[in-house]
Amino acid sequence: MLKDITLGQYFPGKTVVHRLDPRTKILLLIVYIVAVFLAQSFLSAGLVLAFLIAVTLLGRIPFKSMTRGLKPMLIFIVFTAVLNLFYTEGGTLLVEWKFIHIYSEGLRKSFFMVLRILLLVCGAFLLTYTTSPIALTDAIERLLNPLKKLHVPVHEFAMMMSIALRFIPTLIEETDKIISAQKARGADFETGSLIRRAKALIPILVPLFVSAFRRADELATAMECRCYHGGEGRTRMKVLRFARLDYAAFAAGALLLAGVIILRHFGL
Amino acid sequence: MDPTIPILETKDLTHVYSAGTPFEHVAIEHIDLSFRLGELVGLIGHTGSGKSTLIQHLNGLLKPSSGKVLFRGEDIWKDKKFTHAVRGKVGLVFQYPEYQLFEETCWKDIAFGPKNQGVSGDELDARVRRAAGFVGIDSELLEKSPFDLSGGQKRRVAIAGVIAMEPDVLILDEPTAGLDAAGRDAILQNIQAYQQAQNACVIMVSHSMEEVASLCSRLVVMNHGAVSMDGTPAEVFTHAEELTQMGLSVPQVTTVFRLLRERGLDLPADVYTVKYAVRCLAAWKEAHQC
Structure with a gap:
C-alpha cells in the first residue's frame, strides 16, 4: 500500500x-x-x-x-x-x-x-x-560549488541528500513489514478515536526509528571502512x-x- | 468441535501482486492445502517461490485475489471481526521478528498481542509468563528493556509475543535465520515444546533441510508459486533429484547414504536424520559381521 x-x-x-x-x-x-x-x-x-x-x-x-x-x-x-x-x-x-x-x-x-x-x-x-536522484544531487553539489569559498560544507550536504533519497524506498518497505508484523499481533490501526489511532502508531514508529538508527550506524561504519573522508580532493568518474x-x-x-x-x- | 475439519485450509488460493499494472506478478496460484492440529509442518522452497505470500494469507494479512482461506471451516474474510479474531488464533512470526520490539520492558512487549485480544489482569500476566517459559526467558529478564538483550534473546522475546496469544496455529518464517548453532537449537526446541504442550499446528518456513528433516512431521515444497510436493520427510527426500532441480537440497546425510547405495551397499533410501543414519549403519554392521 x-x-x-x-x-x-x-x-x-x-x-x-x-x-x-x-x-x-x-x-x-x-x-x-x-x-x-x-x-x-x-x-x-x-x-x-x-x-x-x-x-x-x-x-x-x-x-x-x-x-x-x-x-x-x-x-x-x-x-x-x-x-x-x-x-x-x-x-x-x-x-x-x-x-x-x-x-x-x-x-x-x-x-x-x-x-x-x-x-x-x-x-x-x-x-x-x-x-535520477543521484544526478540531481550531483548537479546541486556542482551548482552550489561557489559556496565552498564561504566554508559551506556543500559536498556533505549533497551526500546527506543522496543518502536520504536512497533510503526512502528502504524505509517504506521496512514500514510495510513492521505494520504487517504488528497487525499479526492484533494491532488495530483503523478503528477508534483519533488519540487511540495516534497511540496505535507507537508500535510502528519505535521499531522504525530503531532500525533507521541501526542502518545509519552500519552505513557510517561501511563508509569509514572504505576511507570516505568527504569531498576534498575527490574526483568524479562522470564529470x-x-x-x-x-x-x-x-x-x-x-x-x-x-x-x-x-x-x-x-x-x- | 468436529475433528475431521482441518484447523486451517486453503482452497484454490491465488494471489496476484499489483494486478492491472505493468508490474503485475502472480505470486501463488491454485494452492490447496489443509493443516490439522498436532502437525508440525515444514514449508520449504527457494527464494521467490511464494512461501512468504502464502503464510501472510493464512492469518488474513493479505487478501486472496481469488480462492479462500478457511479457519475451522469458515472463510476468514467473511467479516472484519472474524478476520481480526483469526489473527489471534493463527499466530504469525515474521522473519527477524526482533525488529518489531518496541516496548519499555519485555513483559509489556510480550503482553501487546494478548492485550489486543482483550486479555487483562492476572490472566494477562499468566499468559506472558507462560509464553516466556516456552521460549526460555527468565522472569528477571521480563523487567528489562528488550533492547538490552542479546540477538538470540530478542528473537525469543519476539516469538513469545506471538505465543502469548496462544494461537492454535503458529507460523514462523525462518525462525532461526542469522542465529548461531546454540541459539538455533534452543529456538527449535522451544517451538517443538509449544507444539506438543498445546497440541497446536506449527508451520515453519525454513531454508535448512537438516532443520526441517529432524523436526517436522510433514513437508510442503513450493516451487514457482505452486505446491510441488507434500508428504512426510521420508517421502519428500526420496525425490532428491527434483529438489535439486528446484534449487533446494536434501540433508547432507541423505546425500551420503545415496552415494553409499550407489556403491552397492544395501542401505535404506529414506534416511534423512543423523540419528536414524547411525542406527542404520549399526544394523548394517551387525548384518555384515561374520
Missing part, C-alpha cells in the same frame, strides 16, 4: 529531456518558476502551459502519472480555489446568495492561483521524473559537461521568460 507512492519517482528513459545535463534542468526549472509567477494573463499563462506540455511530450512522460502525482495535492488545490473565490472583491458581482458573494475578480484570481499551483507542481514533477543540447534548452528557457516579460509589458 505504501509502495504505491509515486511522488517524485524517477522514470528511466533516453529522451532529450532525460539526456539534458541535470544542472540545466535545475536552472531551467528556476527560470520556469519565475515565468509562472510573472504570467498574469491568459495568453502568458497559456505560453507557460504550452512550454510544460511540450517538455512533457519530449520527455515521453505519460499524462496519467502526472495526474496521479497531483492527487495528494487535491485538498490543497480545492482549498486555495475556494478561499480565493469567496474572499476576493472587485469586478462585477456574479452571485449573491445570503452571505456568499462571488465577484468576477474572485473567479479570475482563483483560476490563476489553481493554474499556478498546477504549473509549479507539474514542473517540479518533470524534473524528478526525468532525473558533468554542458553539451549543445543544453545550450538549446537554455535558449528555449530564455525565450519563454522573454515571451512572458514582453506580454506582461504590453499588459496582455
Whole structure:
C-alpha cells in the first residue's frame, strides 16, 4: 500500500529531456518558476502551459502519472480555489446568495492561483521524473560549488541528500513489514478515536526509528571502512559537461521568460 | 468441535501482486492445502517461490485475489471481526521478528498481542509468563528493556509475543535465520515444546533441510508459486533429484547414504536424520559381521 507512492519517482528513459545535463534542468526549472509567477494573463499563462506540455511530450512522460502525482495535492488545490473565490472583491458581482458573494475578480484570481499551483507542481514533477536522484544531487553539489569559498560544507550536504533519497524506498518497505508484523499481533490501526489511532502508531514508529538508527550506524561504519573522508580532493568518474543540447534548452528557457516579460509589458 | 475439519485450509488460493499494472506478478496460484492440529509442518522452497505470500494469507494479512482461506471451516474474510479474531488464533512470526520490539520492558512487549485480544489482569500476566517459559526467558529478564538483550534473546522475546496469544496455529518464517548453532537449537526446541504442550499446528518456513528433516512431521515444497510436493520427510527426500532441480537440497546425510547405495551397499533410501543414519549403519554392521 505504501509502495504505491509515486511522488517524485524517477522514470528511466533516453529522451532529450532525460539526456539534458541535470544542472540545466535545475536552472531551467528556476527560470520556469519565475515565468509562472510573472504570467498574469491568459495568453502568458497559456505560453507557460504550452512550454510544460511540450517538455512533457519530449520527455515521453505519460499524462496519467502526472495526474496521479497531483492527487495528494487535491485538498490543497480545492482549498486555495475556494478561499480565493469567496474572499476576493472587485469586478462585477456574479452571485449573491445570503452571505456568499462571488465577484468576477474572485473567479479570475482563483483560476490563476489553481493554474499556478498546477504549473509549479507539474514542473517540479518533470524534473524528478526525468532525473535520477543521484544526478540531481550531483548537479546541486556542482551548482552550489561557489559556496565552498564561504566554508559551506556543500559536498556533505549533497551526500546527506543522496543518502536520504536512497533510503526512502528502504524505509517504506521496512514500514510495510513492521505494520504487517504488528497487525499479526492484533494491532488495530483503523478503528477508534483519533488519540487511540495516534497511540496505535507507537508500535510502528519505535521499531522504525530503531532500525533507521541501526542502518545509519552500519552505513557510517561501511563508509569509514572504505576511507570516505568527504569531498576534498575527490574526483568524479562522470564529470558533468554542458553539451549543445543544453545550450538549446537554455535558449528555449530564455525565450519563454522573454515571451512572458514582453506580454506582461504590453499588459496582455 | 468436529475433528475431521482441518484447523486451517486453503482452497484454490491465488494471489496476484499489483494486478492491472505493468508490474503485475502472480505470486501463488491454485494452492490447496489443509493443516490439522498436532502437525508440525515444514514449508520449504527457494527464494521467490511464494512461501512468504502464502503464510501472510493464512492469518488474513493479505487478501486472496481469488480462492479462500478457511479457519475451522469458515472463510476468514467473511467479516472484519472474524478476520481480526483469526489473527489471534493463527499466530504469525515474521522473519527477524526482533525488529518489531518496541516496548519499555519485555513483559509489556510480550503482553501487546494478548492485550489486543482483550486479555487483562492476572490472566494477562499468566499468559506472558507462560509464553516466556516456552521460549526460555527468565522472569528477571521480563523487567528489562528488550533492547538490552542479546540477538538470540530478542528473537525469543519476539516469538513469545506471538505465543502469548496462544494461537492454535503458529507460523514462523525462518525462525532461526542469522542465529548461531546454540541459539538455533534452543529456538527449535522451544517451538517443538509449544507444539506438543498445546497440541497446536506449527508451520515453519525454513531454508535448512537438516532443520526441517529432524523436526517436522510433514513437508510442503513450493516451487514457482505452486505446491510441488507434500508428504512426510521420508517421502519428500526420496525425490532428491527434483529438489535439486528446484534449487533446494536434501540433508547432507541423505546425500551420503545415496552415494553409499550407489556403491552397492544395501542401505535404506529414506534416511534423512543423523540419528536414524547411525542406527542404520549399526544394523548394517551387525548384518555384515561374520
